[in-house]
Amino acid sequence: MKLKYIFLVSAISLLFAGCNENSFLDNPPQATLSNGTMTSADGVDLLINAAYAALGGPGGQSNSVWIYPTTNWSYGEVRSDDAYKGGGGVGDVNEIHKMETFDVDATNGNLDGKWYQLYCSVQRCNSALRVLDNSTDGQIENRNIRIAEMKVLRAHFYFEMSRLFNKIPYFDENVANNSIYKTISNNQYTRDEILGKLAQEMLDAAAVLPESQSEVGRVNKYIAYAYAAKIKLYQAYKQDETTHAVISVDKTLMKDVVDLCDKLINSGKYDLLSDFQGLDLIANENGKESVFAIQYSMNDGTINGGRINWSNLLNSPGGGSPYGGDGFFLPSQDLVNAYQTDANGLPDFTYQSKSDYSKVTDNGDNTYSLSNVTPSVDPRLDFVVGRPNISWKTYMKTPCNGWVRDKGTYGYNCTKRFWVSPESPDMMQGWPWGASQMNWQIIRYADVLLWKAEALIEIGSDLTTARALINKVRERAKNSSYVKDFTDKSKNAANYSIGLYAADNWTQDYARKALRTEMRLETAMEGERFFDLVRWGIADKVMNNFLTVEKSKRIYYANSKFTAGKDEYLAIPNNQYGFSGGIYVQNPGYAAFK
Structure with a gap:
């Protein structure tokens, strides 16, 4: 039970x-x-x-x-x-x-x-x-x-x-x-x-x-x-x-x-799900990747449909979405850009010096155009982020278009993680918006693999095992079913490319950069990013770089500054x-x- x-x-x-x-x-x-x-x-x-x-x-x-x-x-x-x-x-x-x-x-x-x-x-x-x-x-x-x-x-x-x-x-x-x-x-x-x-x-x-x-x-x-x-x-x-x-x-x-x-890795009780998108399926909520989860339920006799995840209640997509929610918690353009990959399918560490990937133009008639979409991207981008014109899970009526309430302030992208597809019988219709019995993962097995990799990199004595652990997480993303074009299901929705790290030039400094990037891409929107930056001692640098770039796109950041030591x-x-x-x-x- x-x-x-x-x-x-x-x-x-x-x-x-x-x-x-x-x-x-x-x-x-x-x-x-x-x-x-x-x-x-x-x-x-x-x-x-x-x-x-x-x-x-x-x-x-x-x-x-x-x-x-x-x-x-x-x-x-x-x-x-x-x-x-x-x-x-x-x-x-x-x-x-x-x-x-x-x-x-x-x-x-x-x-x-x-x-x-x-x-x-x-x-x-x-x-x-x-x-x-x-x-x-x-x-x-x-x-x-x-x-x-x-x-x-x-x-x-x-x-x-x-x-x-x-x-x-x-x-x-x-x-x-x-x-x-x-x-x-x-x-x-x-x-x-x-x-x-x-x-x-x-x-x-x-x-x-x-x-x-x-x-x-x-x-x-x-x-x-x-x-x-x-x-x-x-x-x-x-x-x-x-x-x-x-x-x-x-x-x-x-x-x-x-x-x-290693106690978890060697136990034989845990493993990665075969497909990243399986993390958002009710059938997998207590599956092999779940280590510690908040248990939720629906239609269990309690008010408002059940003991659902009320922490996410404000966050279901808004605007004209089938969820009809409040539309809080939106992915940043910087996160979207960070999923770009280089010729080897590895993270493009220079992404902040380049134009915004998937820049949106509002055509004014509830249609949108995307530009700069030829660069290759990690497939996890469209598992995590809902972009205009891009297929939304298994929903067949429309792509993700106009699902942000205040587009002038926050842009056009919304969070795709943590929601079941709106036609699913697992989703409650009406209030509470977008609710389901999907558990919230406090710790999943991918975290454990990346924690071990991080520790090995900082110790500096076994970078090879650290690389294998990071590659194991990347390989799952590589082998997942990619998001398809909304109008032509024979095509991928983007130029997806994800590669594995090679032994060449796998120094401690490079491994550290790779690990920290992997942590971001794999666990984006799971509530951990800021704490990671503080733990690593790089919050000042990362956040002020982010704010400097964002000020030209988000006017509300005009006077924002991250103060180190506070x-x-x-x-x-x-x-x-x-x-x-x-x-x-x-x-x-x-x-x-x-």
Whole structure:
């Protein structure tokens, strides 16, 4: 049985439980059940399921999930060179626009809401752990396994906090009242110490968790190993605490990353799907490439059609699309250009010096012309991006034309990933727009392969294996079914060309560039790009290059600038400073609290 159905049976009332922002540390879930039940072994399953439900956002089916998405589309992509905010213009959810243009301070409500949601999620784990810790094995079946599951989920929420806000307060289930909370500084631990604690918690959980669980969706040993690898990968890039500049790379931690990734690679349980586009098919949602996913469902008896991915609710294509959505989260022209390839089918690292690929001309009658489409491109371009005149999945009525609400501001391309084709019986018709039961992949097997490759490149001792891993990911894209021309299905929709890296000139510097590019092309729009740039210590250079080029195309970028030593992390929200009783300190680069 999928765990998502267990949520529906036993924890539905908890999905809508509030979290008093001034006292979330002492917050038993509010429902019709008594507090006595919810703090005893009798209610522990409800508490555990509520913690799992928080993966999709502790607010359940509410605007808190749309505005503070667990998918990180606004935090990890719109703040990067991959995406524009989209929607109805710069004033539509203006707080995200301010994040996109690096005009952020401690009063931005989107920051406060995200902080609040994540700590509510942490507290759901702690509420379950307090009961589990105070129970016996005889009272609760698989008690130690459930403890390990909750620690993995808690570490996940804390990891999100760390890479968003840098200076964060850390507490476990033993902190259970508001008076103690106000003694916990957000400066008690450094970034490195926080990441070290979270990685160790993942490893401790892995020692207890089984290799598989009978209910799909429950955390297992390999999820804990994979997540420990991800956290150690971040930790390996040592940052200066004041400037956020990467000052060294810890090769010992990188060796740990390799060893942890090998646990999944050698397990025989995971592999790449044969076709990249299979990532967006319901049939594959818990398939061999899925390592850790948020489980969603549809037509399950809950309101508004089911427990669907409300984090993506604003993002379904708008304009005249068959989805009829709000049209947020649009791919940038820079991302489109980055899919261009050279004569060998390898990434064209000079793409920013060239004309825009697939430049769109609006003919004024709901038709569009594309120019500069003869260069070769990686086929993943049209798996990820919806371009005018280009076939959209298996939809036969029209190509992707005019599906952006504010074309004058954001251009004409929309995001093709994460949606089922609109004629599919898996898609809900009407509200919620474009909804389906498609899971959200927190970690997929391609990530694991690329993490290992990255670690090997930074260690510098086995560049050959790193190249083979990168090529394995590229080969899957090469062998996928290419998008066909809308009017002539015997032709490809573009001049697709993707090659594999050769051993010649495969130096550490070149391998590093190849890996970072591959990470972008393979995981575009998955919420990771900005965090990758910060981890590598190149956010300043990449983002300012991007903004310089974009200013001539997007007028709203006219005064935008990425400030090194500040914009790598979000400001600690003013509200949280007040709730802490004034003990929090602000991140470098932002105005100090008063």
